[in-house]
Amino acid sequence: MQFDDFVTRVQEQTRLDTRDEAIQITRAVLETLGERLDRKVRNGVEAQLPNELKEFLLARAEHGDLYDVHEFYNRVGARADLTYGDATERTRQVISVLREAIPDGEIEDILEDLPPEYGELFA
Secondary structure (H helix, E strand, O other): OOHHHHHHHHHHHHOOOOHHHHHHHHHHHHHHHHHHOOHHHHHHHHOOOOHHHHHHHOOOOOOOOOOOHHHHHHHHHHHHOOOHHHHHHHHHHHHHHHHHHOOHHHHHHHHHHOOHHHHHHHO
């Protein structure tokens, strides 16, 4: 899936008014996911995405930061200036588009890297 297609799908899923808002929530979710994943898993996901989205996943840590799914939503909310409820809903919508964009094997790798409570993101 190309960058423009990804952003368009996010905008459709989230029903946001502008493309810039769709890019902002996409960036917030992928940056947070990138900092949470182990480098090896993150690299596998990056390999499946267009360059513009790869940049969002970049994280400096070798191993992912360890925090629960509620903190994940808090971090997305802080990055995108959203309430916890909006961050939760929009995170799930962006992850839904990510599921369309990358192979099931990469999704399985993500789920294996994260604690079981993160399964709600990918349901």
